[in-house]
Amino acid sequence: MAKYLLLKHYRGAPASVNDVPMEQWTPEEVSAHIQYMRDFATRLESTGEFVDEQALSSEGTFVRYDGEGRPPITDGPFAETKDLIAGWMVIDVDTYERALELAGELSAAPGAGGKPIHEWLEVRPFYGEQCTVTE
Amino acid sequence: MNEPLLRELVPAVIGVLVRRGADFAAAEDAVQEALAEAVRVWPDHSPRDPKGWLVTVAWRKFLDAARAETSRRNREVRVEAEPVPGQCEAVDDTLQLYFLCAHPSLTPASAVALTLRAVGGLTTRQVAQAYLVPEATMAQRISRAKRTVSEVRFNQPGDVATVLRVLYLVFNEGYSGDVDLAAEAIRLTRQLAAKTHHEEVAGLLALMLLHHARRPARTGADGRLVPLAEQDRRLWDTRLIAEGVDVLQAALARDRLGEFQAQAAIAALHADAQKAEETDWVQIVEWYDELVRLTDSPVARLNRAVAVGEADGPRAGLAALAGLDPALPRHSAVLAYLHERDGDLVTAARLYAEAARSAPSLPELEHLTRQAARLNARLRG
Numbered sequence: 353m354a355k356y357l358l359l360k361h362y363r364g365a366p367a368s369v370n371d372v373p374m375e376q377w378t379p380e381e382v383s384a385h386i387q388y389m390r391d392f393a394t395r396l397e398s399t400g401e402f403v404d405e406q407a408l409s410s411e412g413t414f415v416r417y418d419g420e421g422r423p424p425i426t427d428g429p430f431a432e433t434k435d436l437i438a439g440w441m442v443i444d445v446d447t448y449e450r451a452l453e454l455a456g457e458l459s460a461a462p463g464a465g466g467k468p469i470h471e472w473l474e475v476r477p478f479y480g481e482q483c484t485v486t487e
Numbered sequence: 488m489n490e491p492l493l494r495e496l497v498p499a500v501i502g503v504l505v506r507r508g509a510d511f512a513a514a515e516d517a518v519q520e521a522l523a524e525a526v527r528v529w530p531d532h533s534p535r536d537p538k539g540w541l542v543t544v545a546w547r548k549f550l551d552a553a554r555a556e557t558s559r560r561n562r563e564v565r566v567e568a569e570p571v572p573g574q575c576e577a578v579d580d581t582l583q584l585y586f587l588c589a590h591p592s593l594t595p596a597s598a599v600a601l602t603l604r605a606v607g608g609l610t611t612r613q614v615a616q617a618y619l620v621p622e623a624t625m626a627q628r629i630s631r632a633k634r635t636v637s638e639v640r641f642n643q644p645g646d647v648a649t650v651l652r653v654l655y656l657v658f659n660e661g662y663s664g665d666v667d668l669a670a671e672a673i674r675l676t677r678q679l680a681a682k683t684h685h686e687e688v689a690g691l692l693a694l695m696l697l698h699h700a701r702r703p704a705r706t707g708a709d710g711r712l713v714p715l716a717e718q719d720r721r722l723w724d725t726r727l728i729a730e731g732v733d734v735l736q737a738a739l740a741r742d743r744l745g746e747f748q749a750q751a752a753i754a755a756l757h758a759d760a761q762k763a764e765e766t767d768w769v770q771i772v773e774w775y776d777e778l779v780r781l782t783d784s785p786v787a788r789l790n791r792a793v794a795v796g797e798a799d800g801p802r803a804g805l806a807a808l809a810g811l812d813p814a815l816p817r818h819s820a821v822l823a824y825l826h827e828r829d830g831d832l833v834t835a836a837r838l839y840a841e842a843a844r845s846a847p848s849l850p851e852l853e854h855l856t857r858q859a860a861r862l863n864a865r866l867r868g
Binding site for chain 2: 373376377379381382383386387390407409410411
């Protein structure tokens with residue numbers, strides 16, 4: 353088994369095919385989308401592939417150390433041009449192909465007009481544990 | 488085995504150990520160990536006197552730990568097997584534990600964790616699950632909290648207000664994992680109300696009961712948030728409402744108003760309305776005036792503006808909102824709502840979308856997005 357991070361962006365990913373802001377959908381389309389995401393997570397739990405899922409607020413700030421005895425420097429909130437992660441799902445699957453397959457399904461969540469959003473998701477493998485048995 | 492009954496005994500048993508001379512941290516550990524043993528043993532051998540059993544086992548665990556500790560330090564055994572005569576029995580141990588666990592030297596998160604374990608009798612694992620942190624993290628938080636209060640004398644009188652803040656925090660966390668924190672907060676507040684005659688304890692208990700009564704109606708079948716005006720009021724728990732109203736009336740009769748009583752009075756007025764249209768908004772505004780006077784809280788002013796909007800029309804609500812910091816949580820949501828009621832759908836739709844972006848939780852984000860979508864669909868015609 354290997355763990356993968358499926359990363360969803362508010363900004364910074366290539367534009368999705370069905371790229372309409374959510375508040376311009378109908379309320380039923382919003383509900384259908386949320387239901388699809390819930391069902392997806394529930395299904396992955398039932399197949400034993402779900403690990404974690406978190407959503408992030410669109411607020412954020414860069415912070416760095418500024419030397420002894422000084423308060424940290426901040427830069428933010430993020431400018432419009434910055435990448436902005438919206439959330440993630442962590443899955444634990446048998447193969448890389450399976451991770452791609454699931455990311456594809458997640459990207460097919462319905463959006464405006466009830467059609468798939470085709471949004472770009474980033475799939476990132478986790479580093480694995482050191483094998484106990486190495487030849 | 489009756490786990491709630493078992494947990495109810497926890498504070499009293501800790502109290503007995505402390506009176507016998509154990510320090511709080513060691514007593515609390517010993518009782519947790521005794522609880523774990525009870526969970527193992529009781530299903531097959533249920534004791535006739537559960538509290539006596541817990542005291543005996545916890546005291547033995549305490550002595551074992553104390554001896555191990557003393558011999559580790561290579562000192563003589565100071566702790567005798569015979570219990571030392573206790574201090575004044577009139578002091579209520581459970582009440583003292585509430586004060587200790589909500590001691591002002593603790594951070595809110597530590598006070599909450601310690602209260603749930605020492606007063607509530609939950610295990611570290613249960614507390615950790617409820618707050619979605621690793622068990623090791625929660626164990627550290629609790630043991631640091633115990634070190635922080637280790638210098639506090641057990642029989643020191645405490646401040647009820649700090650205890651109420653902790654219980655209110657627990658209540659507001661809702662529920663996740665296998666522990667229902669709202670129900671647990673009610674249990675602990677009920678227990679506290681039985682031991683004190685403080686009006687605000689009663690006020691908080693009433694507030695919790697009245698809010699808890701609405702919980703079945705607050706979430707739709709698909710997990711969506713259902714606002715008060717749209718709730719199916721037949722789903723409200725009338726037994727809890729009746730109890731909440733009784734508790735509140737008894738408190739108000741003593742004529743020492745506090746913020747929890749005022750909030751409970753507002754909740755009671757909502758509970759009183761069979762339909763949303765029958766809500767007595769004029770009286771609700773009066774209670775918000777009291778609440779603002781008592782707390783001077785911007786959040787109370789924000790909620791008051793909603794009530795004013797219902798009582799005197801959206802323009803009056805908007806006027807009541809003027810002067811409040813737009814950065815307040817839910818400010819744009821309230822503004823959007825009042826603009827919609829005022830007929831300005833374009834502004835309302837824009838503000839709902841803005842409110843969604845700064846929503847403090849996912850259910851609220853989804854709810855506000857739906858509101859914006861609803862108005863935009865209407866505007867498209």
